[in-house]
Amino acid sequence: MSGPSPKTVLKLALPVPLPHLFDYLPPKTPAASESPVVPGVRAVVPFGRRKLVGVVVECGAPAAVDSKRLLRVSRILDDGVPVIDTSLLGLLRWCWQYYKHAPGEVLLAALPPALRKPDGLLPEPPLRFLITEAGREQLAGPPGRAPAQRAMLKALADGPLGEDELAATGSRWRAVLKRVSEQGWVESEPEPASTARPSGGHELTGEQASAVAAIREDLGQFRCHLLDGVTGSGKTEVYLKVLEQVLRDGGQGLVLVPEIGLTPQLLRRFRQRLGLEPAVLHSGLSAGERLAAWDAARTGRARLVIGTRSALFTPMPELGLIVLDEEHDTSFKQQDGFRYSARDVAVKRAADGELPVILGSATPSLESLNNAQSGRYRHHRLRHRANRAVLPAWRVLDMRQQANVQGLAAASVEAIEETLEQGGQAMVFLNRRGYAPVLMCQSCGWHSECARCDASLTWHRSTRQLCCHHCGSQRRAPELCPDCRADALFGLGEGTQQIEEALGRRFPGVPVLRFDRDSTARKGRFGEQVEKVMEGEPCILVGTQMLAKGHHFPGVTLVVVVNVDQALYSADFRALERLGQTLLQVAGRAGRMERPGTVMLQTFHPEHEALALLIGEGYEAYAGWLLEDRRAAGLPPCAFQALLRAEAHLKSDVETFLQAAAAVFPDGGCRVYGPLPALMERVGGRYRMYLMVQGPGRPELHRQLDAWLPLLRGLREGRRVRWAIDVDPQEV
Numbered sequence: 158m159s160g161p162s163p164k165t166v167l168k169l170a171l172p173v174p175l176p177h178l179f180d181y182l183p184p185k186t187p188a189a190s191e192s193p194v195v196p197g198v199r200a201v202v203p204f205g206r207r208k209l210v211g212v213v214v215e216c217g218a219p220a221a222v223d224s225k226r227l228l229r230v231s232r233i234l235d236d237g238v239p240v241i242d243t244s245l246l247g248l249l250r251w252c253w254q255y256y257k258h259a260p261g262e263v264l265l266a267a268l269p270p271a272l273r274k275p276d277g278l279l280p281e282p283p284l285r286f287l288i289t290e291a292g293r294e295q296l297a298g299p300p301g302r303a304p305a306q307r308a309m310l311k312a313l314a315d316g317p318l319g320e321d322e323l324a325a326t327g328s329r330w331r332a333v334l335k336r337v338s339e340q341g342w343v344e345s346e347p348e349p350a351s352t353a354r355p356s357g358g359h360e361l362t363g364e365q366a367s368a369v370a371a372i373r374e375d376l377g378q379f380r381c382h383l384l385d386g387v388t389g390s391g392k393t394e395v396y397l398k399v400l401e402q403v404l405r406d407g408g409q410g411l412v413l414v415p416e417i418g419l420t421p422q423l424l425r426r427f428r429q430r431l432g433l434e435p436a437v438l439h440s441g442l443s444a445g446e447r448l449a450a451w452d453a454a455r456t457g458r459a460r461l462v463i464g465t466r467s468a469l470f471t472p473m474p475e476l477g478l479i480v481l482d483e484e485h486d487t488s489f490k491q492q493d494g495f496r497y498s499a500r501d502v503a504v505k506r507a508a509d510g511e512l513p514v515i516l517g518s519a520t521p522s523l524e525s526l527n528n529a530q531s532g533r534y535r536h537h538r539l540r541h542r543a544n545r546a547v548l549p550a551w552r553v554l555d556m557r558q559q560a561n562v563q564g565l566a567a568a569s570v571e572a573i574e575e576t577l578e579q580g581g582q583a584m585v586f587l588n589r590r591g592y593a594p595v596l597m598c599q600s601c602g603w604h605s606e607c608a609r610c611d612a613s614l615t616w617h618r619s620t621r622q623l624c625c626h627h628c629g630s631q632r633r634a635p636e637l638c639p640d641c642r643a644d645a646l647f648g649l650g651e652g653t654q655q656i657e658e659a660l661g662r663r664f665p666g667v668p669v670l671r672f673d674r675d676s677t678a679r680k681g682r683f684g685e686q687v688e689k690v691m692e693g694e695p696c697i698l699v700g701t702q703m704l705a706k707g708h709h710f711p712g713v714t715l716v717v718v719v720n721v722d723q724a725l726y727s728a729d730f731r732a733l734e735r736l737g738q739t740l741l742q743v744a745g746r747a748g749r750m751e752r753p754g755t756v757m758l759q760t761f762h763p764e765h766e767a768l769a770l771l772i773g774e775g776y777e778a779y780a781g782w783l784l785e786d787r788r789a790a791g792l793p794p795c796a797f798q799a800l801l802r803a804e805a806h807l808k809s810d811v812e813t814f815l816q817a818a819a820a821v822f823p824d825g826g827c828r829v830y831g832p833l834p835a836l837m838e839r840v841g842g843r844y845r846m847y848l849m850v851q852g853p854g855r856p857e858l859h860r861q862l863d864a865w866l867p868l869l870r871g872l873r874e875g876r877r878v879r880w881a882i883d884v885d886p887q888e889v
């Protein structure tokens with residue numbers, strides 16, 4: 158027997174945080190039936206003392222080390238069927254190179270969790286069951302002594318059913334199914350692909366129609382379309398019209414939405430308009446549900462996938478369109494581990510697959526606006542609300558001159574009262590959950606601080622807890638001041654719970670619905686509350702960011718924004734961009750139907766030029782002003798950045814490492830700045846700092862980063878810290 162030739166080495170991505178692929182010999186004597194190993198298949202390999210599941214990335218590459226020392230793949234999984242197709246594999250490879258992240262972690266993140274384990278298998282294709290001629294005859298005959306069998310035949314008489322539907326016919330359905338199948342009364346076949354039956358939909362406005370026409374023209378080729386339409390302008394209707402065409406042409410559609418944009422209402426809308434069941438993918442699903450949805454997309458049974466960030470990596474053999482709704486949303490950027498931007502990777506996927514991508518938003522990111530201005534993206538503007546509703550009117554409340562009860566201005570309370578009297582619904586927005594952001598002692602000035610973070614502990618009065626919203630630590634709230642023992646503790650500032658309580662007291666009998674991460678923690682609660690709002694009875698909604706995103710609440714005519722002043726003076730250069738987006742998105746919930754809406758903005762800085770511009774002239778002017786500023790300051794999107802982030806228990810370790818890292822930064826057109834402290838320097842007892850690398854061009858930035866990385870890995874100072882590269886960072 159000849160020794161293994163280097164030609165047959167397999168390169169695998171394994172789930173370990175190392176920056177390379179791993180060489181293995183192919184499995185021993187593959188069975189005759191087994192097809193040759195191809196890229197994209199899963200394999201089990203020995204790794205140290207463990208067995209790992211990896212994905213074969215390359216076959217037949219020359220081995221990096223002497224092949225005699227190589228270990229052998231234990232076995233190939235899934236009968237050698239690739240779980241990741243070639244084009245997706247190419248995209249993932251681009252990702253690990255671009256984001257400088259471990260290939261194995263990138264690749265395995267693209268697999269449903271169930272397939273990351275050796276015992277997880279590709280699911281069997283689902284079957285559906287049909288009644289046969291003999292079955293019909295049986296049903297037509299006199300009822301026998303097997304009522305369960307008869308009931309099943311009866312259920313099938315109206316058309317084929319899947320396993321889920323049969324399961325609803327009785328607990329012993331499997332046994333019954335077996336019996337009727339043996340009799341030849343029922344047969345099975347693979348579940349066919351879902352087909353779209355679009356119906357309904359609006360007659361498009363002129364603006365919608367021209368956007369739809371332009372995007373349809375580009376089907377079958379790559380182009381990025383920025384759909385820049387004010388809140389309520391009917392962007393979703395544009396997506397639907399283009400998707401209709403894609404589905405009709407036999408393509409698959411992929412729709413990505415922000416973390417909390419994936420609501421039952423949204424799904425219902427897609428389901429009803431397109432007349433098909435979308436495969437839904439998000440992190441809240443069970444492993445089994447996720448696997449099933451992913452597999453339906455991979456095999457082409459599912460024609461439409463709707464999901465959050467990571468759904469971007471679903472294999473879809475006939476993908477014809479990607480839609481990214483609320484493209485400015487920060488949840489599209491993963492903030493730990495594999496720090497990718499789903500927006501940017503979506504554009505790359507579309508380019509690779511030669512298909513159009515739609516980025517939609519009422520408040521586009523400066524990155525996308527910049528790309529539209531430079532002609533790289535096609536820019537479609539929808540300036541009017543679709544259903545003749547007008548954009549809401551703004552009222553700025555100078556809080557220095559307003560009586561203020563528990564955070565609410567007297568004028569806001571009056572406006573809420575008026576709204577309720579007229580049968581409308583009011584929404585109060587503030588970005589702080591809990592009862593009060595700080596618990597403070599009136600006598601000695603003590604205040605609740607997290608021992609492990611540079612942050613105060615939020616007072617959750619109902620549960621009598623002090624909670625850190627950064628590291629999650631919790632403790633019982635003291636009754637007396639822990640320092641001076643005075644009975645003088647009070648909550649400083651307001652959180653959603655306090656506003657909820659204040660409104661409940663002021664408007665007895667009116668439902669006050671709170672939407673924040675605490676109140677909607679229970680599964681399904683969010684949806685229930687939304688349903689309640691949709692019933693249209695007068696009510697008050699109080700909530701955080703969660704309320705800002707894409708909801709269509711027809712009854713809401715008043716929006717009160719409680720406190721956004723912090724952002725006006727933030728050290729983060731993106732703070733004003735985010736503020737403008739949040740304000741307009743929240744405001745956009747008001748007056749989406751016949752009755753016009755009002756937005757009341759409570760602020761201590763009514764004269765601030767940013768607010769004046771945003772409210773006076775709108776987002777386009779505001780974003781233009783911000784973009785000019787970025788250009789003048791040489792900041793993204795007019796420059797390119799990457800961060801080297803590092804953290805450790807000892808601040809000196811972080812500093813020493815970053816200084817050493819800066820010292821070995823290679824020469825070139827990009828410069829390195831720092832070490833600088835993270836915006837919140839200490840979280841969970843760890844100090845966090847970074848170096849910022851910035852330059853005028855992307856290729857230059859990547860060339861220098863790629864030259865720097867091996868040097869960083871060689872630094873002995875790096876052993877005492879956790880470090881990572883963040884390309885195109887969104888926060889510091």
Ligand SMILES: Nc1ncnc2c1ncn2[C@@H]1O[C@H](COP(=O)(O)OP(=O)(O)OP(=O)(O)O)[C@@H](O)[C@H]1O
Nearest residue numbers: 359360361362388389390391392393394543544707
């Ligand atoms: N051409 C049209 N004619 C009449 N009504 C329309 C039309 N297009 C959309 N609508 C209606 O207008 C409302 C807002 O539309 P939609 O939710 O699609 O807006 P949007 O731009 O996605 O909003 P947002 O950015 O605020 O989420 C919906 O009730 C929708 O049914």
Ligand SMILES: [Zn+2]
Nearest residue numbers: 607610625628
């Ligand atoms: Zn903390």
